[in-house]
Amino acid sequence: MSGGLSIRGLSKAYVPGKPVLRDINLDFDGQGVTAIIGPSGTGKSTLIRCINRLVEPTSGKVLLDGQDLVPLRGRALRLARRRIGMVFQEYNLVERLAVMENLLSGRLGYVPLWRAWLRRYPQEDIDRAFALLDAVGLPEHATRRADALSGGQRQRVGIARALMQRPALLLADEPTSSLDPRTAVEVMELLTRLAGEQDVPVIVNIHNVELAKRYCGRIIGMHQGSIVFDGPPEKLMPEHLTLIYGGEDWM
């Protein structure tokens, strides 16, 4: 990725005068996985969603490779969004469609009949979908319906789909929160491996601090809409956690 992502003076208030994000400034210029941690309601999802404009920023800039995404509308916004993959907590798969169709829909849009992809999608896309299914450990599941998969398998499909468009950036909004602890570890392992293999920076919003420290090269700690820690996991000390999560009585 040349240039990377720069966030400048980003603020968001869903209700005028009550900011949820306050003047966020961040730069992501390398690959690797960055975790955003912080208490519930502190603005982590809002920050992730302002990056791909699922949420409209109130002010500020989101520069991807130098292009500000905030003023974009219509086709220009759709084109810019294609460069940002998104993985959701609840997977957001089309449940009644086959795994392969879910992947290909990440590329071209919705195709209603399961066999249609064979004829309608370019061979290159089909080859990439199979390669990604392999990469996420589901090579034999191409024809299974999404609703027949476990949560962990669904999230793997969600990750593969997000990578179909060869994004310049991958966002993951609480990708492990719906999973059991072991599966959560596997999904974080996968995200870390793919960040390297696919050469894509990943920003993940995550509640589990231990998982964040184990798998992420950079931790961003938020408290009440502001960044209060930004550094590598080995620098994240108990006093930082107190700053992020408030008092010590919960520890």
Ligand SMILES: Nc1ncnc2c1ncn2[C@@H]1O[C@H](COP(=O)(O)OP(=O)(O)OP(=O)(O)O)[C@@H](O)[C@H]1O
């Ligand atoms: N669409 C919305 N309209 C109004 N307020 C919202 C909306 N979305 C989020 N909020 C509020 O903004 C604040 C931040 O929410 P956000 O979901 O970004 O926090 P979070 O840190 O991701 O929380 P969690 O860890 O619980 O998901 C919360 O007070 C929330 O109630």
